[in-house]
Amino acid sequence: MPMFRLKLMIYDTLASYYDALVKDEEATLSWVHWIESFQKPCSMLELACGSAEITQVLSHHGFQMTALDLSQGMIDQAKRKDKEQKIQFLCQDMRNLSNLTSFESIACLCDSFNYILEKEEIVSFFKEVHDHLQPEGIFFFDSHSLDRLDEFSEEFNETGHIEDVDYQWSITSEEEIIYQDFAFYKENGEVIQEHHMQRVYDPEWLKEALHPYFYIESIKTDFDLEGIQPGEKYFFVCRRK
Ligand SMILES: C[S@@+](CC[C@H](N)C(=O)[O-])C[C@H]1O[C@@H](n2cnc3c(N)ncnc32)[C@H](O)[C@@H]1O
Numbered sequence: 730m731p732m733f734r735l736k737l738m739i740y741d742t743l744a745s746y747y748d749a750l751v752k753d754e755e756a757t758l759s760w761v762h763w764i765e766s767f768q769k770p771c772s773m774l775e776l777a778c779g780s781a782e783i784t785q786v787l788s789h790h791g792f793q794m795t796a797l798d799l800s801q802g803m804i805d806q807a808k809r810k811d812k813e814q815k816i817q818f819l820c821q822d823m824r825n826l827s828n829l830t831s832f833e834s835i836a837c838l839c840d841s842f843n844y845i846l847e848k849e850e851i852v853s854f855f856k857e858v859h860d861h862l863q864p865e866g867i868f869f870f871d872s873h874s875l876d877r878l879d880e881f882s883e884e885f886n887e888t889g890h891i892e893d894v895d896y897q898w899s900i901t902s903e904e905e906i907i908y909q910d911f912a913f914y915k916e917n918g919e920v921i922q923e924h925h926m927q928r929v930y931d932p933e934w935l936k937e938a939l940h941p942y943f944y945i946e947s948i949k950t951d952f953d954l955e956g957i958q959p960g961e962k963y964f965f966v967c968r969r970k
Pocket residue numbers: 739740776777778779780781782783797798799800803821822823824837838839840841844845
């Protein structure tokens with residue numbers, strides 16, 4: 730009889746399987762090239778760095794990286810890769826940066842931004858990022874597109890086997906929320922589940938929310954389409970006011 734356990738902390742179990750599930754070296758380089766097309770190596774704070782695939786490449790390219798994530802499991806995975814120990818890792822919530830100094834650049838990548846679920850929180854997040862950027866510092870973030878809501882209105886399902894587990898990954902959407910459900914079927918009969926929610930914001934609303942704190946230097950869709958277009962992700966480059 731399987732024993733089901735729902736993990737309340739997202740990325741607690743997923744952290745061990747994250748790279749095996751989603752690691753994509755070509756996509757990592759696309760994020761790095763996008764950042765480098767606007768920013769020379771500098772001091773950078775990466776919010777929600779996850780297992781630090783992008784962080785590592787930026788560090789190798791000369792960026793002085795401080796990287797944080799809410800999940801200790803993700804930070805543990807990230808630290809293992811940092812053989813030269815050049816990156817400062819912190820386990821903390823990106824919505825409160827009060828313990829940190831200021832940086833020449835701040836980045837929040839790979840739809841991590843969409844884990845902030847309330848509009849009021851987005852507004853205070855933008856202020857927090859502004860307050861921890863040096864004058865004219867650049868804030869990079871990407872977000873799920875509105876098209877993803879349509880795409881996942883029909884459930885996406887993936888099943889497979891990685892390392893010691895079978896897994897099931899389903900994605901659905903309802904109104905402005907994307908729901909991702911993961912189930913990991915362990916050999917001892919235990920089934921570990923994680924339930925993730927991400928909110929997708931209208932890019933026109935995001936522009937208004939950014940306005941008090943940032944000049945928008947660039948918005949692209951899927952890295953190289955100019956402006957808001959049909960696609961998977963919007964990419965924002967914002968300069969601190
Ligand atoms: C889709 S992963 C992306 C990770 C990484 N940016 C990458 O490029 O692979 C989302 C990450 O956001 C982190 N996260 C979610 N909410 C957070 C929060 N409030 N503060 C810090 N990290 C958060 C999760 O722990 C997870 O590692």
